[in-house]
Amino acid sequence: xxxxxxxxxxxxxxxxxxxxxxxxxxxxxxxxxxxxxxxxxxxxxxxxxxxxxxxxxxxxxxxxxxxxxxxxxxxxxxxxxxxxxxxxxxxxxxxxxxxxxxxxxxxxxxxxxxxxxxxxxxxxxxxxxxxxxxxxxxxxxxxxxxxxxxxxxxxxxxxxxxxxxxxxxxxxxxxxxxxxxxxxxxxxxxxxxxxxxxxxxxxxxxxxxxxxxxxxxxxxxxxxxxxxxxxxxxxxxxxxxxxxxxxxxxxxxxxxxxxxxxxxxxxxxxxxxxxxxxxxxxxxxxxxxxxxxxxxxxxxxxxxxxxxxxxxxxxxxxxxxxxxxxxxxxxxxxxxxxxxxxxxxxxxxxxxxxxxxxxxxxxxxxxxxxxxxxxxxxxxxxxxxxxxxxxxxxxxxxxxxxxxxxxxxxxxxxxxxxxxxxxxxxxxxxxxxxx
Numbered sequence: 001x002x003x004x005x006x007x008x009x010x011x012x013x014x015x016x017x018x019x020x021x022x023x024x025x026x027x028x029x030x031x032x033x034x035x036x037x038x039x040x041x042x043x044x045x046x047x048x049x050x051x052x053x054x055x056x057x058x059x060x061x062x063x064x065x066x067x068x069x070x071x072x073x074x075x076x077x078x079x080x081x082x083x084x085x086x087x088x089x090x091x092x093x094x095x096x097x098x099x100x101x102x103x104x105x106x107x108x109x110x111x112x113x114x115x116x117x118x119x120x121x122x123x124x125x126x127x128x129x130x131x132x133x134x135x136x137x138x139x140x141x142x143x144x145x146x147x148x149x150x151x152x153x154x155x156x157x158x159x160x161x162x163x164x165x166x167x168x169x170x171x172x173x174x175x176x177x178x179x180x181x182x183x184x185x186x187x188x189x190x191x192x193x194x195x196x197x198x199x200x201x202x203x204x205x206x207x208x209x210x211x212x213x214x215x216x217x218x219x220x221x222x223x224x225x226x227x228x229x230x231x232x233x234x235x236x237x238x239x240x241x242x243x244x245x246x247x248x249x250x251x252x253x254x255x256x257x258x259x260x261x262x263x264x265x266x267x268x269x270x271x272x273x274x275x276x277x278x279x280x281x282x283x284x285x286x287x288x289x290x291x292x293x294x295x296x297x298x299x300x301x302x303x304x305x306x307x308x309x310x311x312x313x314x315x316x317x318x319x320x321x322x323x324x325x326x327x328x329x330x331x332x333x334x335x336x337x338x339x340x341x342x343x344x345x346x347x348x349x350x351x352x353x354x355x356x357x358x359x360x361x362x363x364x365x366x367x368x369x370x371x372x373x374x375x376x377x378x379x380x381x382x383x384x385x386x387x388x389x390x391x392x393x394x395x396x397x398x399x400x401x402x403x404x405x406x407x408x409x410x411x412x413x414x415x416x417x418x419x420x421x422x423x424x425x426x427x428x429x430x431x432x433x434x435x
């Protein structure tokens with residue numbers, strides 16, 4: 001008798017979470033973070049990481065109790081039932097991934113266009129956004145498995161280049177004065193800036209989708225969830241320190257969309273610029289492809305739960321491409337026509353709402369999941385406070401106030417799609433009964 005296929009080990013599971021978190025987001029929004037929080041940028045990454053760390057505990061308990069590919073969708077349906085609220089929350093999760101896709105594409109365009117003359121960068125920025133999205137969605141349809149198998153190589157190269165960036169930055173002279181409290185923003189501004197970059201930490205939830213394949217979940221999952229988030233917090237804090245230490249605030253503002261490669265150029269010259277730009281292009285393109293793959297399966301899982309049309313359950317050569325095509329079309333629109341700060345606000349707020357719901361789900365299912373319920377209560381409160389602070393700070397700035405309407409539109413669209421689909425199904429059943 002043939003031995004069963006070995007499950008995912010600790011390192012493989014840990015790499016899923018770290019690879020999901022250290023995607024294109026850190027390349028896209030680090031400059032924006034420094035613009036908003038100035039010398040407190042490392043603390044902003046720390047605050048966002050603490051909120052993610054608390055939420056990862058809820059995911060850990062829920063994953064141990066309800067393993068399977070359903071992940072967040074399964075957790076919400078278990079806690080709240082397969083009703084309108086769960087359906088709308090799951091659609092909001094899908095839309096949040098659309099925004100994440102737009103962040104990755106925007107970053108790819110920013111770092112790629114930095115190789116061209118400044119007068120041509122806007123043109124090439126949009127050309128590259130559209131090229132990478134269209135090219136990878138086609139590749140995902142016809143050769144997704146080939147690219148998925150290459151993810152580990154891309155992740156390794158990306159991490160090595162980022163570690164080189166950190167070590168090189170810390171070993172060369174830095175202006176440590178810019179990291180002192182005199183250059184901090186107000187506490188409210190700091191928390192709001194931290195929550196603006198919260199989308200950088202959402203990737204740990206991908207571990208839940210792979211939980212059925214993990215060999216020793218009770219030993220592996222705590223290290224993958226908690227250890228993975230802690231490692232990424234340390235990585236992000238160090239990256240932010242290097243950027244602030246090597247570039248003045250005005251310099252960061254001028255190169256905000258490709259701040260990491262500009263920082264590398266400051267202490268390693270053109271070689272550093274090219275190395276980090278290549279890391280950004282690798283990270284964002286692999287993240288885009290992984291997101292296409294993930295959203296295709298996510299749309300399939302939501303449809304299987306009866307919360308989206310059954311057409312999304314159909315596969316093509318074993319891949320669920322309908323969800324990927326829909327997210328690609330929506331992602332293109334967001335990346336091309338919405339400013340980066342608005343995209344970051346939409347994505348971070350969307351995931352804060354979802355993670356707040358997951359934390360509440362673990363509290364509701366505490367008798368089944370066990371563990372320390374107070375941690376999930378604290379996580380739910382922290383995500384709620386973070387969301388409120390983010391919205392208040394965005395509303396107080398006339399230049400960003402309209403971003404709240406985009407966020408509200410995402411939430412309203414999620415409920416409208418779910419309610420409309422359920423009414424359409426009810427109407428269809430009524431017609432069938434009469435005929």
